[in-house]
Amino acid sequence: MGLKSFLSKPFAAYVVKKQNEWVENPSYAQDKVFNHLIEVGKTTAFGKDHHFGDIKNYEDFKKHVPVVDYEQLRPYIDRIIKGENDILWRGKPTYFAKTSGTTSGAKYIPLTKDSIPNHINSARNAMLNYVNETGKSKFLDKKLIFLSGSPILDTSGNILTGRLSGIVNHHVPGYLRRNQMPSYDTNCIEDWEIKLEHIIDETLSQDMSLISGIPPWVQMYFDRIQERTGKSIKEVFPNFEMFIYGGVNFEPYRKKLYDSIGKDIPSIELFPASEGFFAFQDSQEEEGLLLQLDSGIFYEFIPSEEYFDDNPTRLRIEDVEIGKNYALIINSNAGLWGYSIGDTVKFVSKDPYRLIVSGRIKHYISAFGEHVIGEEVEKTMKYTLEQFPEVKITEFSVAPQVNPTDGLPYHEWLISYESAPNNPEEFALTLDHKLRELNTYYDDLITGNICRTLVITALQRDAFQLYMKSIGKLGGQNKVPRLSNDRKIADLISEWKK
Template sequence: MGIRSVLSKPLAAFVYRQQQAWALQAAKTQQNVFGSLIKTASSTHFGKDHAFDEIKTYEDFKKRVPIRDYEALKPYIEKIITGTQDVLWPGKPVYFAKTSGTTSGTKYIPITKASIPNHINSAKNALLSYIHTTGNSQFLDKKLIFLSGSPVLDTKGDILTGRLSGIVNHHVPGYLRTNQMPSYPTNCIEDWEEKLEKIIDETLTQPMSLISGIPPWVQMYFDRITEKTGKKIKDIFPDFSLFVYGGVNFEPYRAKLFDSIGKPIDSIETYPASEGFIAYQDSQVDPGLLLLLNSGIFFEFIPTEEYFNENPTRLRIEEVELDKNYALIINSNAGLWGYSIGDTVKFISKDPYRLLVTGRIKHFISAFGEHVIGEEVEQAMRYAMSQHPEVAISEFSVAPQVNPMEGLPHHEWLVAFERLPTDLNAFEKTLDQKLCELNSYYEDLIQGNILQTLKISPLQSDAFQQYMKSIGKLGGQNKVPRLANDRKIADQINQYTLNG
């Protein structure tokens, strides 16, 4: 065993004991976080606007701080951008994490000096928890690859700005830098296909032991290696023993990814977001992700059926029920207050609190991290029809095509046409360009050659009615989702293609 794997074990034991201490005292832990957040932010612009100095209890807080999305928080973000100090949190953010918005284009999520440990230590502690519970630490002595976005940062105002994965790359612990891959110059390549080729060149002969990344990106890495070598990943990387993933629903990728590897290996699921590192898998035996209650975030939960109510129920951790879907709300040392990140979660354990990520508040596609929502596809379709007035449609739905017969993955638009476009390719191009304009994440994936442009499957004009009838849901209030993050519906509706 090497020095890293030997020294990691006592550190892992220490971190695990700490983790157990706060995880089994959930209410007390969260109350301490709550008190600290309110006290620290009481002199900020936001704290003064919402009378933080008068807040003594959670009930006081709920009366003064409403639930917000990015649009509602945006005036405070704009103050920060113009150079104002002490807006949402004392001082100024160290970074803005650049992420895609739903109605306002690009969002700029603050990361403060106080919140950086949430992102960095949580990722580290996920590995240390794994080491302690399994005894496997040898992977630290080999090469580790983190498939991430470019670490090249821009500025917004005078604040360093970039994708979260690129920002985090600047904070990888020094003891891991020497065996981290890919190299920094390769990681800075923006075009994904070009970057992927360089990564393969650098890693193909290396003793890779840990591979981390968003599942579709990792799958593309594996596919390209197999194309080059004709071998399974286990035969290329015999030391590969741990896969770390997060960011999208893993289930559509699980079977193919592990088939590509060719042997069973351990995996760790994580739940990072630009707004904060929320949870990680702390056990190879018990299902679910451990909610990080002691990491600078005070959590609230709204029953999903009440989310759009004027005054929805807001619950603390000790008030949640098992197997019930909640919208996740955070208050954090990044300066986010009553902030809805748009995700829904379901608790499957209270001792400790472990959850599953069940989706988004609204229907969406995020098979590749693009977070495309219904409003965006509807706007894109309306625009395309305005530019191609000969077109008439009866209905449409959108689904990801993760494993196409040829070419890169893409979004498949299943469109029931009353009147077809004169030029279907031109119609597709108009749709795609408008969706890029509406969603910067989607545009990044297209420009980075991770996705190809969308494809339309023309359907019979009554395709959706036939589908709904076939499943006994024709009529009433039943609707086919405008978009989905899997192909359960798409693969059934495809039987009604114009050529079917």
Template sequence: MFRSILSKPFASWVVARRNAWANKPAETQKKVFQYLIKNAKETMFGKDHDFQNIRTYQDFQERVPVRDYEDLKTYIEWVIEGWRDVLWKGKPIYFAKTSGTTSGTKYIPISKESIPYHINSARDALLSYIHETGNSQFLDKKLIFLSGSPVLDTKNGILTGRLSGIVNHHVPAYLRSNQMPSYATNCIEDWEDKLEKIIDETLTQDMSLISGIPPWVQMYFDRIQARTGMPIKEVFPNFSVFVYGGVNFEPYRAKLFESIGKPIDSIETYPASEGFFAYQDSQHAQGLLLLLNNGMFYEFIPADEYFKEKPRRLTIEEVELGVNYALVLSSNAGLWAYSIGDTIKFVSKNPYRIIVSGRIKHFISAFGEHVIGEEVEKAMKYAMEQHKEVEINEFTVAPQVTPTEGLPHHEWLIAFAKLPNDMEKFAADLDRKMCELNSYYNDLIAGNILRTLKITSLPQDAFINYMKSKGKLGGQNKVPRLSNTREIADELVKFGWNDTEN
């Protein structure tokens, strides 16, 4: 009871502080920029890039090129070897371990200055929700966080593990007594064994909040329903808040809410190993509030310029609504003009709210069409709205450049939970929407360079089995929404029936 009561004045205080910086975006970012440069002047990176003489953002642009992990890897390896004052003063207190598609395992530094933002931003997302809705009762019941293992390794004295596991060590004391699953269960590495144990522990509890990536939460729900034969609302009658991040919720929404059996409030967050970038600050406004006061200075590169030799690098006051930008950041963990690989769009400037539109390197352009993740997800949402019986577990898209017969095409590999009544009509609606969203794709269809898309229907567990085969089942792992190669597609069909539905 005390948690729900005390949370409301605390929420009012947090929202007032948030509004103070959100109402001064340019000034806030300028202060962050100056803080970062001042505190990194004496680091190896700062000396290599003449931070001593950086006075303006233009000075910074001239001295510090945009980098990805591979470009920054030499500095990070020095940090891993135990050197001090390399990218940020002192040593990081953690390395967040992630799986890179091109870099193998990546080690992202987290400093004592940056860790509070990872923790407090998740807290503030919940408090913003409480402040807006008045719903705080969920804090007095059980809260479950489906996350990676909190077991940490060390590299030269620096604790190393998955971000969600690191964050687990910093859950506020006032929430620990109602946090689930237990620490011992959270430490289980095998996702399926862990999931069964989580169900054992939570099935009889009064769960009110569930947090996790939608496909893994859906798997949790499916296993509960298989055991009980009941919708989630009967198993957890007080379940009222779903917190998620990492993927677009829309493709999973219909099936997830059908499993629950009632509509509930949801809160979207945008955390990453590099920083906590944004969260949904309102149940009524589109997009996520970009956190301009989180120890990170942001730059935005128009996505269609990203691969040019000298793309424009814009600050917060220069962005436009509706434009696809690659997100670049410099942080108090020692990342400098670092491209995280995500693309975002601004949907509001007062305050600055964003949507995550995809990955800068996740696209299909086998024929010059440059289809991006946002487009395939919008097309899927449209097709599902036209065919309300349809539910999906997961999907991905790949080009088929050399089909055994007919013209090249885009192949949509879909694990349906409920099939369309008319698969051909579903595919036609999907394709028509793609033509509306991407003029290049439309021209290729109209010019008979490509045929209309083909759907390959996969078993419901195809994506789960694929992820299991890669050792990436559960936690924060997810299948890319689309790819310019057939590497994932060809692997996936091994877990299917290998039949084409249209």
């Protein structure tokens, strides 16, 4: 046992002990965060505009602070870029995390000196929870690869700016940096396909034990290794024993990924975003991700069916219910106030507060009032793949076809197969039946002959990669929406039909 793995065990025990203090007192932990945020927020331009001096409790807060998206917060961001201090949080942000916007081009999400530990410590603590629960720590002594964006930073208004994964790369703890791969120079390569070949060059001969990244891009890494070597991943990396992922639901990728590896290995799921690191898988035995309640973020929850109402219900952590979908709203020491991150979550436990990411509030299909959400199509695909073990998929996305050239409208499932079903018609019907079971409104559409059963469009194996490359978003933290309420993505990606 190496020094890192040896020392990690007492450190993991200490971290989990401290974690349990707020896990056992969740409301107190959130009250403490809330009071600190309001106290600091009073001195900011946002706080003065929204009467933070009059806020004594959460009810006051809801009266003064509206739920906003990036566009509504953007005037304050623009003031920061112009050089003003104390706008959303004290002083100026240390970084801007640059992300793709949906209506306004790039978004610039502030990261402050106070908020950076949330991103760094949460990722660290996810691994330490695993060490503490399982006693396994040898993977820390070997090589670790983090598939991420470039760490090269630009400036916006004299504030360092880059992708979140690139920013975090500058804060990897020293005890892990010597094990970290790929090299800094390789990580700086912007073109994903060129970068991937360099990563393989550097890692192929290494004793790799941990791989972290978004599943479709990790799968691309595995595919290229197998093309080069003709071997399974476990043959190339015999000590590979930990997979860490986030950003998408793992289930549609699980079978193919583990088939590529040649064995099942433990995994840790994370829930990070540019706006904050919200939750991580703290147990290999329990479902869900532990919500970080003491990490500089005060959470609010809006029942997803009320999200687009003029005056939706806003709830604190103690008021949520298990099994109900909520839009996640955050207030943070990065200076985000009443900020809707766009994700929906569902709690699977309240002791402790564990959740799953159930979808995106704006990623749904309701062309006919059915309001199919991401969680439902993910569950539908997972169930159907279990019924057809010969099928492996690379990626999929779903969109409505409202005006077909003939026949009734339908939902189109665009699927890239690694190996296609032996009976495509039965596969499609199984998908359709499961979705009807999960969504009664969709079932009513089929039963009432308003829509016909879903239609599968088979795409080339690498269709989604080619699509992402065509729009300049191949690799890194980018991902294709699982479902859309229009045809923009579907019509473009159909160019790569099988």
